[in-house]
Each structure stands twice: as structure tokens, then as C-alpha cells.
Amino acid sequence: MSTDELLGRRLCEVLSIEAPIVQSGMAGVAGIDLVTAVSNSGGLGVMAALRVQPEVLRDSIRLIRQATSKPFGVNIWLHSDVRTSPNPAEIPEDVVRGSQTVLNHFRPRFDLPSTLERPPSPTDMIDAALEVMIEERIPVFSAGLGVPEADLVERFHRVGTKVLSMVATVEDGEAAVANGVDVVVAQGGESGGHRSYGHKLGRQNAMGTSCLVLIPAMVDAVGAEVPVVASGGVIDGRGLAAMVALGADGVLMGTRFVATRESAAAQVWKNRLTTGSRTTTLTDGFTGQWARVLTSEFTNHWADSGAEALPGLLQSAAGSDLFGAAKRADDDQMQPLYAGAAVAQLSGILSAAEVVSSTVESARNILGR
Numbered sequence: 012m013s014t015d016e017l018l019g020r021r022l023c024e025v026l027s028i029e030a031p032i033v034q035s036g037m038a039g040v041a042g043i044d045l046v047t048a049v050s051n052s053g054g055l056g057v058m059a060a061l062r063v064q065p066e067v068l069r070d071s072i073r074l075i076r077q078a079t080s081k082p083f084g085v086n087i088w089l090h091s092d093v094r095t096s097p098n099p100a101e102i103p104e105d106v107v108r109g110s111q112t113v114l115n116h117f118r119p120r121f122d123l124p125s126t127l128e129r130p131p132s133p134t135d136m137i138d139a140a141l142e143v144m145i146e147e148r149i150p151v152f153s154a155g156l157g158v159p160e161a162d163l164v165e166r167f168h169r170v171g172t173k174v175l176s177m178v179a180t181v182e183d184g185e186a187a188v189a190n191g192v193d194v195v196v197a198q199g200g201e202s203g204g205h206r207s208y209g210h211k212l213g214r215q216n217a218m219g220t221s222c223l224v225l226i227p228a229m230v231d232a233v234g235a236e237v238p239v240v241a242s243g244g245v246i247d248g249r250g251l252a253a254m255v256a257l258g259a260d261g262v263l264m265g266t267r268f269v270a271t272r273e274s275a276a277a278q279v280w281k282n283r284l285t286t287g288s289r290t291t292t293l294t295d296g297f298t299g300q301w302a303r304v305l306t307s308e309f310t311n312h313w314a315d316s317g318a319e320a321l322p323g324l325l326q327s328a329a330g331s332d333l334f335g336a337a338k339r340a341d342d343d344q345m346q347p348l349y350a351g352a353a354v355a356q357l358s359g360i361l362s363a364a365e366v367v368s369s370t371v372e373s374a375r376n377i378l379g380r
Contacts, residue, residue: 018251018371018380022238022260025193026151026173027082029053030371031261032251033175033196033240034268034363036086036153037204037349038062042275043071045268047078048363053371056363057084057153061093062324065139072147082150084175087140089157090300091210092323094137099129099325107329109318113296114330116312117345121336130321130328145170154192156300157209158183161190177207177242177263179219181232188233196263197222197229199243203266203291203351205302211322217301218293222254230258244353248373255378264366266351271363279341280348281360289355297334297347299326305354308344 019031026033034041034049036057046056058075060068068085075083088094107129115125141163144152148170152159155177164174168191176187177196184195198207199222206217219225222243230239241254242263251262269276270284283289283305290306296313297304299320304310320326327334337345361369374380 018255018375018378019261022194022240025238026055026175028055030367031240031255032367032370033057033084033153033261033263035204035242035263035265036060036084036155037265037269040269040274040276041086043074043078044273045271045275045363046075046083048271048273049268049367050075050079050081050083052364052367053081054367055082055084055151057086057151060085060087060140060144062133062136063140065136065143068140069143069147072143072149084151084153085144085149086153086155087137087144088155088205089137089159089209090323091157093156093300094135096133096135097322097325099132099321102129102321102325106319106321109316110321110326110329113313113316113318114333117309118333120342120345121333121340123332123336130325130331133324133328145172148172151175153177153196154187156205156207158187159190159192164191175240179207179225181225181228183207183209184229184233184239188236192237194238194240195229195233196240196242197225197259198263199223199225199241201244201352202242203303203354204349205298205300211295211300214293214295214301223257226254226257226259234258234260244351246351246353246356248370248375248377250353251370251374252377255374264370265349266354267357267366267370268363269349270357270360271366272360273363277338277341279343283343283348284350284354285357285360289350289357291350291352291354295320295326297327297330299324302347302349303351305343305348305350307348309346
């Protein structure tokens with residue numbers, strides 16, 4: 012019997028895939044190589060489109076199509092403060108000063124000048140990217156950090172695109188299903204990267220609900236209508252088996268796919284995910300939105316400072332000189348190394364195909380399927 016007859020059958024049928032594994036559409040990680048490798052292995056590879064120029068996105072979609080005949084997805088955020096960026100001129104002076112003061116503490120590390128200036132207004136590219144996705148008739152649209160509105164879902168459906176919505180609450184899951192999405196991804200608090208809320212919450216609320224609690228609740232609420240995919244703390248077949256036992260139809264994996272050979276992540280990031288001390292924390296100091304990352308000098312100093320992050324993605328814009336310099340220098344203390352709560356269980360940098368096959372095979376053995 013084939014995999015889709017044994018494990019994650021409903022999800023596989025809806026998305027026309029063979030393994031109930033969705034790869035997270037992570038910026039700086041999920042490029043053409045990783046997406047095609049995951050899709051060719053039977054899972055759903057998902058490209059990251061946030062802050063990608065529309066014509067670059069179009070070219071990338073076409074290159075993916077040349078590299079695989081299998082379904083793939085494209086992910087972008089629908090967050091209220093990202094889809095339409097706040098005006099930097101309207102940010103209170105003390106908020107700008109507080110954020111830049113923390114960044115100034117580290118700028119000398121890379122011989123960067125200090126500044127208290129406001130960041131420039133970012134270019135709004137989300138709606139343009141959505142138009143490209145619709146025009147290109149992508150197989151799957153993955154909506155992150157915000158529930159897709161009903162008319163957007165309908166526009167994708169008209170061109171044959173399935174819509175997957177990442178949410179962190181049962182209420183958002185119900186709203187997504189009411190708007191017509193085909194798959195709901197329930198993001199537990201263990202997840203690495205950004206929180207799947209459509210607007211920014213306080214830190215405590217942004218931590219989210221554990222998968223152990225969220226997945227059964229989401230399945231009870233919407234599982235009769237659409238497949239439910241579990242996200243958070245899943246790095247191998249044990250996690251897939253556990254989520255299936257909780258009622259999920261499959262899993263979305265992020266951290267495990269960062270540490271693969273096809274990932275576009277820097278080698279220092281891959282190494283940090285697979286060796287040494289790997290504690291994580293929730294911070295908004297890198298982008299302005301809450302995200303789970305590896306604990307570092309920067310995250311500790313940012314938390315101790317009490318500074319307020321700039322809204323939308325303006326925090327990312329304000330610190331682009333510092334974070335960019337850190338990336339070029341392979342400094343693992345001054346750049347966001349996104350990681351889920353189960354990161355300490357990772358070992359080895361595998362191929363994407365090995366991740367998909369070993370995860371499914373191990374889960375099948377555990378579940379006796």
C-alpha cells in the first residue's frame with residue numbers, strides 16, 4: 012500500500028502529495044533547491060515570498076516548475092502591520108530612540124556608525140506578490156500570520172490553487188475554514204520562527220498554546236471539514252506519530268528542514284541547530300514580530316533593555332545594517348537563528364529526501380501502519 016493510504020491519507024489527497032509533510036516557507040531558507048527537493052520527495056515544498064520582488068517571485072515559481080512536476084506552495088504573511096506597513100514618522104520618538112540605543116550597543120562590533128534615525132518606509136510588496144501567485148496559478152498558497160479573507164481564497168480557488176492557512180488559535184482556525192481554506196495548520200507554542208497571528212500580541216499571549224492542547228482542540232473544531240496539520244516541536248517520525256495520535260492529518264516541519272543540505276540557510280545556522288547548547292527564546296528584537304530563536308547575546312541584551320520593538324517589520328529595517336553585517340561575518344550572536352523548542356534533539360545535516368522518508372517510515376513503524 013502507498014504512503015497516502017496508510018498515513019495522512021486525507022491531507023495527501025487534498026494537496027495531491029504522497030507524504031503528509033509540509034515544509035515551512037521560511038525566509039532565507041526555503042529557496043528553489045529546498046522546495047523542489049521536498050516536493051520531489053513526496054512532501055509539499057513551500058517557497059518563502061515575503062519581501063521578494065514580484066518579478067523575482069515569478070521567475071522563482073517558473074524555475075520550481077522546471078525542477079519538479081509535483082505540487083509545491085508559496086508562503087507569504089497577511090499580518091495587518093506588514094501587509095500595509097506603519098508610517099515610520101508616526102512612531103513615538105522614545106520608541107525609536109529605545110530600539111536604536113540597543114542596536115547602537117552592538118554596532119561598534121562591526122565598525123558601524125551609531126544612529127538614532129527612524130528607519131525608511133519599506134516597499135509594500137505583499138499584494139503584488141499575491142497577484143503574481145494568482146497569475147502563475149501556483150498549486151498551493153500558504154498564508155502565514157493572518158487569516159486569508161474569503162474573496163482572496165475564492166480568487167485562488169478560481170485558478171485551481173489550494174489554500175493552506177497557518178493559525179495559532181482555534182478561533183482563527185474556525186475563521187479560516189469559514190473563509191473557505193482547504194487546510195488548516197495549527198501552530199503550537201513549540202514552533203520556531205514567527206507566531207501565526209494576524210496582529211501583534213503581548214509576549215505572554217504570543218507564546219501560544221502547546222501542541223498537546225491545541226491540536227486536539229483544532230481537530231474537534233474544524234477537523235470534520237478540512238485536514239488539520241500540526242506544527243511545533245516535530246523533527247522526526249516520533250513527532251509525526253504523536254501528532255497523528257492527537258488527530259492531526261500531517262505535520263509542518265521547519266527547524267528540521269533548515270538543517271538540510273538543500274536549505275539556503277548559512278552554514279553557521281545549520282551548525283548551531285545541530286551541535287552544542289541550543290536554548291531558545293521568544294523575541295521581537297530582530298524583526299518587530301515575536302519569533303522563537305536560539306538564545307544569544309543580542310536576545311539577552313534586548314530583553315534586559317526593556318526596549319519596545321518598532322511595529323510591522325520596521326524593527327528589521329532599523330537593524331538591517333547590524334544584522335546584515337553579522338550574517339556576512341558568520342556571527343551567530345547578532346542575527347536571528349530561528350529554531351523550535353525541540354532543536355536540541357537535532358543531529359546531522361541531512362538531505363531533504365532523507366528527512367521526508369525517515370520521518371514517514373519511523374512514524375509508520377511507531378503507529379503500526
